[in-house]
Amino acid sequence: MTTHYHLVSKFWREIPHRYNLIGTRCGECKTVYFPPRNVCPRCRRSSIGKMEKYKLKGKGKIYTYTIIHVAPETFEDEIPYIIAIVKLDEGPMVTSQIVDCNPDKIKIGMPVEIAFRKIQEDGDTGAIYYGYKFRPIKR
Amino acid sequence: MRDVAVIGIGLTKFGELWEKSFRDLITEAGIKAIEDAGISGREIDGIYVGSMSAGRFVGQEHVGALVADSAGLTGVPSTRVESACASGGLAFRQAYLAVASGIHDMVVVGGVEKMTDVVSTEATNTLATAADQEWESFFGATFPALYALIATRHMYEYGTTREQLAQVAVKNHANGALNPNAHFRRKISVDDVLNSSPVAYPLRLLDCSPVSDGAAAVILCPLKDAKKYTDKIVKIIGSGQASDTLALHSRDDICTFKSTVLASKMAYKQAKIKPKDIDVAEVHDCFTIAEILATEDLGFFKKGEGSKAVEEGLTEINGTIPINTSGGLKAKGHPVGATGVAQIAEIVMQLRGEADRRQVKDAEIGLTHNIGGSGASCAVHILEVV
Ligand SMILES: [Zn+2]
Numbered sequence: 249m250t251t252h253y254h255l256v257s258k259f260w261r262e263i264p265h266r267y268n269l270i271g272t273r274c275g276e277c278k279t280v281y282f283p284p285r286n287v288c289p290r291c292r293r294s295s296i297g298k299m300e301k302y303k304l305k306g307k308g309k310i311y312t313y314t315i316i317h318v319a320p321e322t323f324e325d326e327i328p329y330i331i332a333i334v335k336l337d338e339g340p341m342v343t344s345q346i347v348d349c350n351p352d353k354i355k356i357g358m359p360v361e362i363a364f365r366k367i368q369e370d371g372d373t374g375a376i377y378y379g380y381k382f383r384p385i386k387r
Numbered sequence: 388m389r390d391v392a393v394i395g396i397g398l399t400k401f402g403e404l405w406e407k408s409f410r411d412l413i414t415e416a417g418i419k420a421i422e423d424a425g426i427s428g429r430e431i432d433g434i435y436v437g438s439m440s441a442g443r444f445v446g447q448e449h450v451g452a453l454v455a456d457s458a459g460l461t462g463v464p465s466t467r468v469e470s471a472c473a474s475g476g477l478a479f480r481q482a483y484l485a486v487a488s489g490i491h492d493m494v495v496v497g498g499v500e501k502m503t504d505v506v507s508t509e510a511t512n513t514l515a516t517a518a519d520q521e522w523e524s525f526f527g528a529t530f531p532a533l534y535a536l537i538a539t540r541h542m543y544e545y546g547t548t549r550e551q552l553a554q555v556a557v558k559n560h561a562n563g564a565l566n567p568n569a570h571f572r573r574k575i576s577v578d579d580v581l582n583s584s585p586v587a588y589p590l591r592l593l594d595c596s597p598v599s600d601g602a603a604a605v606i607l608c609p610l611k612d613a614k615k616y617t618d619k620i621v622k623i624i625g626s627g628q629a630s631d632t633l634a635l636h637s638r639d640d641i642c643t644f645k646s647t648v649l650a651s652k653m654a655y656k657q658a659k660i661k662p663k664d665i666d667v668a669e670v671h672d673c674f675t676i677a678e679i680l681a682t683e684d685l686g687f688f689k690k691g692e693g694s695k696a697v698e699e700g701l702t703e704i705n706g707t708i709p710i711n712t713s714g715g716l717k718a719k720g721h722p723v724g725a726t727g728v729a730q731i732a733e734i735v736m737q738l739r740g741e742a743d744r745r746q747v748k749d750a751e752i753g754l755t756h757n758i759g760g761s762g763a764s765c766a767v768h769i770l771e772v773v
Binding site: 320341 | 508511512515521522523525526527528529531532535536537538539540543584585586587588589590634635636637641
């Protein structure tokens with residue numbers, strides 16, 4: 249479909265992060281970042297070469313959310329779907345789809361956990377892209 | 388640094404202008420500005436053009452040179468500036484810096500976008516490139532979704548209501564009805580907004596600015612030369628710009644645009660004024676929640692009180708701080724690259740007393756606020772009639 253999704257290499261590059269929720273931790277100030285960063289915005293120069301891989305546990309809480317009713321072609325089949333910013337227990341926030349949840353039930357503060365799913369399919373190349381989504385933690 | 392004045396403005400109509408091309412639009416706005424200033428093409432020694440994505444909207448890059456060519460000004464240095472929806476505001480600032488520094492003496496700043504040559508899904512996808520493609524858009528977050536995420540959180544933290552969001556659109560449509568260049572010139576009601584089709588909860592279609600074609604242009608020269616051309620001189624007394632993380636989720640607080648706070652502080656400091664000294668402002672209302680955020684981050688209202696201010700009518704043309712007298716992005720339209728320059732044009736009209744039925748009484752100091760993406764870039768300018 250659109251011109252900006254046809255380069256497969258850019259999706260290969262992100263696989264470790266999107267499949268395994270691997271971010272980075274600054275060796276100087278120990279702040280955890282997700283998505284990964286090459287430089288710590290706090291420590292800047294003194295963080296160079298000290299950013300280490302850091303696997304996040306994939307648990308957190310809904311910080312804010314929306315329910316999408318108008319979406320690009322690649323997501324049209326999923327309408328209406330929930331997009332949220334999740335605050336992970338380790339500190340960073342991520343943007344993600346929330347699944348296994350009735351859009352009427354979504355709430356700020358709701359505990360969620362990671363779920364590995366198909367994110368989108370490229371109609372032209374047939375390529376399927378996977379990554380993380382989040383779902384409510386059942387009590 | 389020299390003082391700089393705006394001596395001419397030019398606007399096309401905004402809207403779905405199927406009969407007009409990218410070149411037609413920017414040339415029309417440029418010629419109107421040159422005529423308004425009463426200068427000749429020979430005096431122009433610099434051009435800056437704001438355009439977000441001519442490459443995707445009309446399949447044409449290299450628009451700096453194209454604009455000089457279309458305007459019959461080949462030879463003149465011409466620079467295209469891109470910063471998503473803030474392209475126009477940043478082009479204006481680059482031009483201001485060029486004149487203030489003494490490098491240029493007579494500069495045209497243009498802003499243009501021709502958005503309706505592509506189908507609406509492609510226009511939406513192109514606008515979404517202002518967001519973080521790898522960590523927001525990839526996961527299905529649309530551009531309206533980002534502002535919807537802000538709105539949900541603002542409602543949660545400050546008790547902002549769905550009706551208050553709608554009142555921003557109602558006010559801006561009422562203003563747009565008074566603006567002959569506006570894309571939408573019809574009044575709407577709170578119920579119209581609440582019953583319009585859902586886009587991204589809590590935002591509905593009438594919470595969103597439209598996809599528009601249009602262009603704007605203004606002429607800058609040193610203040611000392613301005614009286615040769617006009618007796619209604621508008622001086623640039625403050626200019627600020629700031630950046631922030633591309634993705635919303637990387638910020639500690641999504642209910643404040645740090646870029647707005649920093650850019651406006653820079654501009655207020657240079658102008659040696661406070662928010663309460665502003666008589667009229669054009670702010671970036673790409674979505675209704677964005678106007679509420681802007682009026683708080685610019686210091687007109689305390690954080691969390693922007694929504695109540697709209698409800699109380701404080702931001703109407705006769706209110707304590709009139710916001711978006713032009714109709715804003717919401718009703719005037721949002722040809723992205725043109726928006727930041729069109730905001731300057733509206734404030735100049737207000738300060739010259741030429742805003743007709745939209746005129747704010749005794750307006751002497753005005754402000755413009757132009758945002759890129761979900762707040763990753765911001766330009767703020769303060770103008771005063773001298
Ligand atoms: Zn650090």
